[in-house]
Amino acid sequence: MTLDPAFVPDPTIEVVTVSKWFGQKVAVSGLSCSFGPGVTGLLGPNGAGKTTLLRMISGLTSVSNGKITVLGKNPRTDTGLFSSMALVPDEDAVYGDITGRQFVRYSAALSNVEERDKPEEVLSIVAMGDAADRSIGGYSKGMRQRIKVAAAIVTDPDVLILDEPLNGTDPIQRAHLIALFEGFGEEGRTVIVSSHVLEEVERVSKRVIAIVDGRLAAAGSVEAIRASMHDIPYVVRISTDAPRKLGAALFASSAAVSITSTNDGISVSTKDITTLGKDTPRIASDIGARITGFRPQDQSLESVFRYLVEGR
Amino acid sequence: MTTDRGAVYDLGYEPYHGERRGRKGARLTIWADGNRRVLGLRRKARRKVMPWLLIAIALLPAIVSVGIAFIVPAGVSNEFNLADANASFFQLGGTIVMLFTALAAPELLIPDRRYGVLSMLSSRPLTSSDYLAARFASNITVVGGFLLIPQILLFIGQAGTDPDGLVQGIINSAPTIPRILAVTAIYITAFVPLGFMISSLVQRKSIAASVFLAVIIGLTAFAEAIVRNSVLPGGRWMALLAPINTADAANNWVFGSINNDSLLAAADIHPALGIAALVVIGSAAVMVSVWQYRRLM
Numbered sequence: 001m002t003l004d005p006a007f008v009p010d011p012t013i014e015v016v017t018v019s020k021w022f023g024q025k026v027a028v029s030g031l032s033c034s035f036g037p038g039v040t041g042l043l044g045p046n047g048a049g050k051t052t053l054l055r056m057i058s059g060l061t062s063v064s065n066g067k068i069t070v071l072g073k074n075p076r077t078d079t080g081l082f083s084s085m086a087l088v089p090d091e092d093a094v095y096g097d098i099t100g101r102q103f104v105r106y107s108a109a110l111s112n113v114e115e116r117d118k119p120e121e122v123l124s125i126v127a128m129g130d131a132a133d134r135s136i137g138g139y140s141k142g143m144r145q146r147i148k149v150a151a152a153i154v155t156d157p158d159v160l161i162l163d164e165p166l167n168g169t170d171p172i173q174r175a176h177l178i179a180l181f182e183g184f185g186e187e188g189r190t191v192i193v194s195s196h197v198l199e200e201v202e203r204v205s206k207r208v209i210a211i212v213d214g215r216l217a218a219a220g221s222v223e224a225i226r227a228s229m230h231d232i233p234y235v236v237r238i239s240t241d242a243p244r245k246l247g248a249a250l251f252a253s254s255a256a257v258s259i260t261s262t263n264d265g266i267s268v269s270t271k272d273i274t275t276l277g278k279d280t281p282r283i284a285s286d287i288g289a290r291i292t293g294f295r296p297q298d299q300s301l302e303s304v305f306r307y308l309v310e311g312r
Numbered sequence: 313m314t315t316d317r318g319a320v321y322d323l324g325y326e327p328y329h330g331e332r333r334g335r336k337g338a339r340l341t342i343w344a345d346g347n348r349r350v351l352g353l354r355r356k357a358r359r360k361v362m363p364w365l366l367i368a369i370a371l372l373p374a375i376v377s378v379g380i381a382f383i384v385p386a387g388v389s390n391e392f393n394l395a396d397a398n399a400s401f402f403q404l405g406g407t408i409v410m411l412f413t414a415l416a417a418p419e420l421l422i423p424d425r426r427y428g429v430l431s432m433l434s435s436r437p438l439t440s441s442d443y444l445a446a447r448f449a450s451n452i453t454v455v456g457g458f459l460l461i462p463q464i465l466l467f468i469g470q471a472g473t474d475p476d477g478l479v480q481g482i483i484n485s486a487p488t489i490p491r492i493l494a495v496t497a498i499y500i501t502a503f504v505p506l507g508f509m510i511s512s513l514v515q516r517k518s519i520a521a522s523v524f525l526a527v528i529i530g531l532t533a534f535a536e537a538i539v540r541n542s543v544l545p546g547g548r549w550m551a552l553l554a555p556i557n558t559a560d561a562a563n564n565w566v567f568g569s570i571n572n573d574s575l576l577a578a579a580d581i582h583p584a585l586g587i588a589a590l591v592v593i594g595s596a597a598v599m600v601s602v603w604q605y606r607r608l609m
Contacts, residue, residue: 055431058431058434058435059434059435060431060434060435060609079335079437079438079439079442080334080335080437081437082435082436082437082438083332083334083437085435086435087431087432087435089428089431089432089435091428091431092427092428093427093428093429093430093431093432094427094428094429095423095427095429096427097355097356097359097423098354098355102354106341106345107432109337109341109344110338110341110342110433110436110438111332111338111436111437112331112332112333112334112337112338112341112437113328113330113332114330114331114333115328115330118328121325121326122325125325135356148432151432153325155328155436156327156328161435180325183325184325187327
């Protein structure tokens with residue numbers, strides 16, 4: 001029997017037909033999935049219900065219907081569970097008037113981590129050691145994100161929930177944090193990383209749960225989900241010195257569905273962006289055209305996942 | 313050659329193998345953080361100014377009185393007699409403690425909401441009741457300390473200036489200890505729950521402090537006007553709504569002195585009933601705070 005990609009064989013977090021509504025607004029609707037050891041990306045456009053789902057998993061918000069268990073316990077009622085669990089919320093949940101070091105120490109004390117060196121260790125891991133004695137109020141967005149991550153991992157959690165943890169971080173910080181999350185996953189911890197940026201999720205996790213409008217839109221490996229998106233037409237803007245020649249040549253290839261030409265380039269609509277990406281340089285070389293740009297115009301996750309949902 | 317994506321780097325993270333204390337430890341952390349926050353400890357210098365200024369104002373009369381009592385020989389002047397000074401020191405401290413509560417209660421509750429830290433606190437091993445109880449305990453600790461420290465100085469002065477010597481002085485002054493604790497509890501009941509409730513509902517520290525002072529002073533003025541002028545039938549019971557007057561009257565009663573000018577005396581209400589009213593009002597205020605935080609956390 002094949003397991004539905006939305007579920008894992010040994011789940012630590014189980015979400016069973018969970019719904020959540022706020023008055024007339026339905027934030028999450030009949031969602032079922034599970035999470036296990038390793039990193040899982042929670043993907044969806046802004047307003048998809050990711051934060052609501054993570055807040056329910058963290059016990060911060062009650063479910064309107066359905067059931068959530070974390071390590072076999074109800075996160076809403078079993079306070080002891082939070083000794084093994086940590087959350088990095090999306091909002092700026094840091095005091096502005098204390099230093100980063102004080103905040104991480106406070107966080108460690110709240111989870112009863114008594115080892116004195118632990119806060120120093122995690123500050124160093126998130127590369128905040130040098131700024132640790134500065135007031136958090138003066139931190140950049142990326143530094144705040146890292147101090148929040150440090151405050152979460154200082155508790156040595158078995159379950160780590162990160163809501164948009166990479167927002168505001170620069171590429172180096174991002175790579176650093178991604179490596180950290182991967183390391184946690186490799187150690188057998190359950191790590192959920194939410195994001196609305198496809199590239200980020202792809203880098204962080206091999207398994208993805210995608211939700212749109214509060215419903216499960218896709219689940220499984222990133223490759224499998226990508227494969228299921230082949231029907232979505234992408235529009236790619238190609239800048240070239242010979243738009244008409246290149247347009248005509250590309251139209252002959254099977255990758256292009258339609259082509260619009262302008263003075264400095266062409267817009268190609270394609271259902272197979274990978275093939276188009278491979279074919280374009282070769283074709284351009286064959287006809288002697290020079291390519292100065294190749295930019296997908298409509299790769300926003302929102303449009304991709306809206307298509308997935310509406311296409312059903 | 314192809315390689316697997318996403319190499320895992322050893323960044324030096326080590327699992328924690330130490331002991332964990334559960335909810336008790338988390339409550340203790342919130343309590344200790346509250347004490348530090350109110351007193352401005354481990355904060356910038358400007359955050360220390362107000363609390364320590366108020367503490368200095370509360371302590372100064374006790375230091376001066378006790379100092380003079382040690383210098384001026386016993387029996388030279390009754391003005392420096394410390395034996396009956398407890399009630400008057402509480403009365404002075406009570407007024408300042410009102411200001412201190414206006415400072416402390418908002419500082420304990422509002423930053424956690426303003427900075428959005430409640431979500432972080434909620435994902436730790438503690439319930440909303442644990443959080444509130446720990447913050448309330450901080451408030452009681454700092455306000456109680458604020459009231460008790462001048463009294464401790466006074467006690468030392470009373471024992472130290474006792475003509476029978478220090479040891480006998482301690483024995484002679486010991487009966488005041490339960491009274492001191494009782495009056496401390498009365499002033500705490502009069503101010504802390506109300507300050508706590510207002511701080512749980514208002515979003516800015518300065519506004520919460522202003523509302524608290526306005527409520528306390530407004531209630532007192534309202535009760536004074538109603539009771540003293542007998543404008544309403546049964547209006548004398550409004551005297552129970554004036555926390556400052558009630559606490560002061562109860563203070564005098566506990567220390568055995570009668571103040572016939574007090575609002576409770578004017579309303580012909582026994583101070584014990586005043587204490588009961590403070591407990592009822594204080595309990596209601598705590599219930600409102602609990603209800604509010606059940607919604608928030």
